[in-house]
Amino acid sequence: MKIKPYFKQLRRLSQIICMVIFLFLFRQTDYTGSDTIPYAVNILFRLDPLVLATLTLAKKMFITILWPAFIIIGLTFLFGRCFCSWVCPLGTLIDGSGHFIKSGKANVHLPYLKYVILIIVLMSSAFGVQVLGFVDPFSLLVRGMVFSIDPVFHYLVSLGFDSIYTMGPSVFSDYTEPLYEWLKTFVLPFKQSFFDLSMVSFLLLVFIFLLELVGKRFWCKNLCPLGGLLALISRLSVFKRRPVKSCKNCGLCETRCRMDAFDEGHGLKFEECTLCMDCLAFCPDQITHFKFGIPKNQTQMNMNRRQLVTAGLAGLALPALIQTSGMSKMTGDALIRPPGALPEIDFLASCVRCGECMKVCINHALQPLSFENGLEGLFTPKLVPRRGYCEFNCTLCTQVCPTGALEKLNVNQKHEVVMGKAYFEPARCLVYAQKKSCIVCEEHCPTHDKAIKFNEMITLDNDGNSIVLKQPYVKEELCIGCGICEYICPIQGSSGIRVVGRTSQEGARSGYA
Amino acid sequence: MDRRKFVKQVSLWSAGIIMAPPLFNLTRELSGSPLIKPDIIVAKGDDYSNMVGQVVQSLGGIGGFVKKGDRVVIKPNIGWDRGVEQGANTHPLIVAGLAMLCLDAGASRVMIFDRTCNEARRCYNNSGIKAAVEQIKDKRLRLEYIDTRKFVRVKIDNGKVLNEWSFYKDALEADCYINVPVAKHHSLSRLSIGLKNVMGVLGDSRGSIHYQLGAKLADLNRVIKPAFTIVDATRVIIRNGPQGGDLSDVKTLHTIIGSVDPVAADAYATTLFGLAPDQIDATVAAYKTGLGQMELDKCNIQYLKA
Secondary structure (H helix, E strand, C coil), X not given: CCCCCHHHHHHHHHHHHHHHHHHHHHHHCCCCCCCCCCCCCCHHHHHCHHHHHXXXXXXXXXXXXXXXXXXXXXXXXHHCCHHHHHCXXXXXXXXXXXXXXXXXXXXXXXXXXXXXXXXHHHHHHHCCXXXXXXXXXXXXXXXXXXXXXXXXXXXXXXXXXXXXXXXXCHHHHHHHHHHHHHHHHHCCCCCCCCCCCHHHHHHHHHHHHHHHHCCCCHHHHHHCHHHHHHHHHHCCCCEEEECCECCCCCCHHHHHCCCCCECCCCEECCCCCCCCCHHHHHCCCCCCEEEECCCCCCCCCXXXXXXXXXXXXXXXXXXXHHHHCCHHXXXXXXXXXXXXXXXXXXXXXXXXXXXXXXXXXXXXXXXXXXXHHCHHHCCCEEECCCCCCCCCCCCHHHHHCCCCCECCCCHHHHHHCCCEEEEECCCCCHHHHHCXXXXXXXXXXXCCCCCEEEEEEEEECCCCCEEEEEEEEECHHHCCCCCHHHHHCCCCCCCCEEEEECCCCCCCCCCCC | CCHHHHHHHHHHHHHHHHHCCCHHHHHHHHECECCCCCEEEEEECCCHHXXXXXXXXXXXXXXXCCCCCCEEEEEECCCCCCCHHHCCCCCHHHHHHHHHHHHHCCCCEEEECCCCCCCHHHHHHHCCHHHHHHHCCCCXXXXXXXXXXXXXXXXXXXXXXXXXXEEEHHHHHCCEEEEEXXXXXXXXXXXXXXXXXXXXXXXXXXXXXXXXXXXXXXXXXXXXXXXXXXXXXXXXXXXXXXXXXXXXXXXXXXXXXXXXXXXXXXXHHHHCCCCCHHHCHHHHHHHHCCCCCCXXXXXXXXXXXX
């Protein structure tokens, strides 16, 4: 019986190990000298049964790379919602934040909300609209980290070392620079990233932590749709806490349970228990224990028929609203999707807005969409060539996509994929507008043979002198839309050559029909 | 300190001054004048590491350029995310060979870097230079990524078209700067060789340099003066430069060129492409400003057979 208290330590150890693995994989979501990512950096999303469920509903087919989700489903059938307490990195962070955020004891219990959200998400995906990305705990966490936490962390650390380097005496920097060097090699990202929507992503994540002010694990108890799905499964699980009611004269487990897992009749709601095993430690009589067996569910689900119907209707209305909104029909040709992106409608149905492709993009060329294409496009990736171009030989984004919204490409396939086409802006281009020699775009064009070519023309410069000028043009059938020309164009402001995206990427260089 | 010790130290110090070769400094100042015939060493063969050693030996030996304790910069072209055989970057064996020579000569630090066009890590890796440098296990040798804090603005005295530009501090402060370009086709400048290789130590937006490129390169090369230049012409891109991408664009020449005169090195390398030195704007502009000799009949060309 003496080992009982150690379960709490064991759980914490598991949380810490999972957190370390999560952070390690987060850092490994980058170019590390190899053309292939050596680890399954997207494993968190592939473990997510909600990703599996929504993708299967949306695409009406099973996506093979999502098989790891069955591990979590199986685990939940055995041990209930143990994932929430032992594995989930967001849960760990929320637990950890308890040291900084004093959680309130407000009597707000909305456990049915997570089922409502779950049903809306599943219904929408059945109609081909993927809204999971807005509420999935991992999407919220990873996006927040990619777009805001990581860049801010890097910025602050660099700012410190750079200040010492540029302003302090060299006596200091002789010591700080080697440390900085070490940090750059092992801890910091390779270069500073800048993301659109960094503030929005940050606030969304912060909001989850602020909810702790209302009550412990507020997000997990009341809002998390993944928690909701696992809760449904865990009513059938075979490893459960006993006794299934809190003791009449003590009731300590009921008042101290972080998940509020006991109902008004003091019965344990199995679907809310995350097996954190804290009650093992504080039970004064050492009565509580966990064991295999199938006790009858004595409690009611926290959802009545009316709520179910409402959620179902909302789940119907949302995809209809999104699909009939004016903005979603604006899917203009200016949008450049990452290489390997499915045709636009399929892409939107498959992308869970996890941010992995934008994290891994070696030139930070991929940026999240704001509302320019409606709610439907929010947080999905687009290539912004003026900020960074798509590296010709790089296929990393297609490797880290957990859902196949970006098809995995090898280098040869990538070279053939047409993301867009480049067009000259003669009113801006140095050669055409100012009659100055340049063709930096031609120099950088990576295709073979080059999609940007030039003619040597005898022309008049802007002073009226006759000159020989190399005038560039795009050979359209060769252009793949990588955007290096738009990125590198030396004029200030908008580029003298611009890439226009397409709603459907052709595999081969079939050209623009 | 006693008298004996004092005399000994004074003579040692002055020996250092006397024995330091003023020669290559002098050559660089006066090259371009018809009075001095710069040496151009041309080696052919397929053992590139060995050939580099022979070329440097023929230039007077590495000891003439690198003194014990010197900080050396080796500046290859690592501009593109291309493989060794594609010829867009300097051959790793040449870079590694030079690094070893400098280390053996007692350099206190040997730095290798380039401001790349494609993503830096991909260029360093796929050029083969990272692997080749890492094989030499010596703490004094460092292949570094460009640190943007290290760009400093430099006034260019008597610049024809540029008065000022940002340069990389380590390149400016080097005791010995070795230029190791790869010779290749370039649509705008026709060829990219040694004078163009200075682009890799420049800060700011380099795109605007492409207007009046030749004259600007001549100005920029007044700031960065290599102790000597080694041109990699082991395999050269003859079209679709400066990054190529297909082996059909690459011609194997198995040639390494060395010269203390940066203009002469470029001038000779130009002939390998069937062009004359005066067809390259940068070469002509550099010659005119007195940076070196471009008339090959006024050079002392030596051929080495490996």
